[in-house]
Amino acid sequence: MSIEVNAVSKLYNAQKALDTVSVKIDKGEIVGFLGPNGAGKSTLMKILTGYISPSKGDVFVNNFSLKTQKIEAQKSIGYLPEHNPLYLDMYVKEYLQFNASIYKTPKTEVAKCIEKVGLTPEAHKKIGQLSKGYRQRVGLAAALLHNPEVLILDEPTTGLDPNQLVEIRNLIKEVGKDKTVLFSTHIMQEVEAVCDRVILINKGVIVADKKLAELKGNQDQIIEVEFDLKIEKQFIDQIPHLKSAANIYDTIWELTFSTTKDMRPVVFDFAHDNGLKTLNLTTKNKNLESLFRELTT
Structure with missing residues (x-):
């Protein structure tokens, strides 16, 4: 187990930033860590790097306890903070050689x-x-x-242009082939493009922890349909597998189905059987952003 967080809480005076958080991440996983501002993301990442200590609970990185083996744990972590601290007057090679000397890494690695x-x-x-x-x-x-086994990246793509985003994304995917990567971001498309798994935190509590494929597989099917006539909701409710129906405007309905079956032919048949014409029909599958909003609002 590369990262193991057991019932961790963090208090700042009376404010609880983390509330009994437990997470396990295996070697080789690229995990997206999501949450609104103030949800506790940065607090947990600082705890994982040993920068701050939890008020309660235990944290292990590469089987090293951050309580009793902090230095050993930190040696196995590579950390890119949100505000990347760099010595701007140093040359690139000079700066990296300086970092190599701190880790006692051979300069050939630079x-x-x-x-x-x-x-x-x-x-x-x-x-x-x-x-x-x-x-x-x-x-x-x-x-x-220093060739760490665990890589912790806090908002690594903030402020990058689209070309830079693609380059950094590919780089993270490449290094993630043989390392464990915990990747914090507000850009949902980055998570969908890079990560295997998503952990969502809100108000200091983990509200979702699933494989990305599983999240996508469990998404509801949404169909927006426009009929030629107004219709009462009691008739709409007769459509099979219907989870909810909302009258968006006049004769336009948004229908949500809890099934993987393509419901468009069913909606067409419903309209025909009830003497209606279908003027427009589009599907709108939920993305990670809508799931994020659902779980954090």
Whole structure:
């Protein structure tokens, strides 16, 4: 088990930032860690890195207890914080060599890491001359230098342009092949593109912890249909597998079905049997963003 969080709570005076949180993450998983602002994401990540201690509970990283074996645990973690702290006046290679000396990592690894994260064209520059995307690469290279088994990334794609997003996303997927990655972000598309599993936290409590494929498989089927005439809800309710029906406007209905069966032919048949014409019909499957809203509002 790469990460194990057992009944962890964190109090700041009377405020409870985390409330009996328990999470287990296996080696090789890329896990998206989601939650609204103030939900407890950053608090848990700081606890996992040993930066702060929990008020209650135990945390293990690579089987090292953060209570009694903090240094050993921290050696096995690579961390990229939300606000990437860099020495802007240092050259890229110089900065990474400095980090390598802290970890007692052979300097030969610096060149390998520069190549791995795609920094080779910029390695001769000062960090202050780099774009946001390349600065993120420097932070990621620093996190990877000592070849950690666990990689913790806090909002690594914030402020990047679409091209940089794709590059960093591919980089995270590549390094995640042989490491455990905990990936915090507000960008739902990034989670869907990169992660195997999603953990959703709200008000200090884990409200969802599922494989991404399972979340998608459990999504309701939504059909928006426009008839030529107004119809009462009692007739709509006769459609099989109907979970809910909402009259959006005039003759337009939003129908939610709890089945994997394609319900469009059923809606067409319903309209025909009741003397209605179907003017428009579209499907709107839920995405991760809508699930996020449901669980955090």
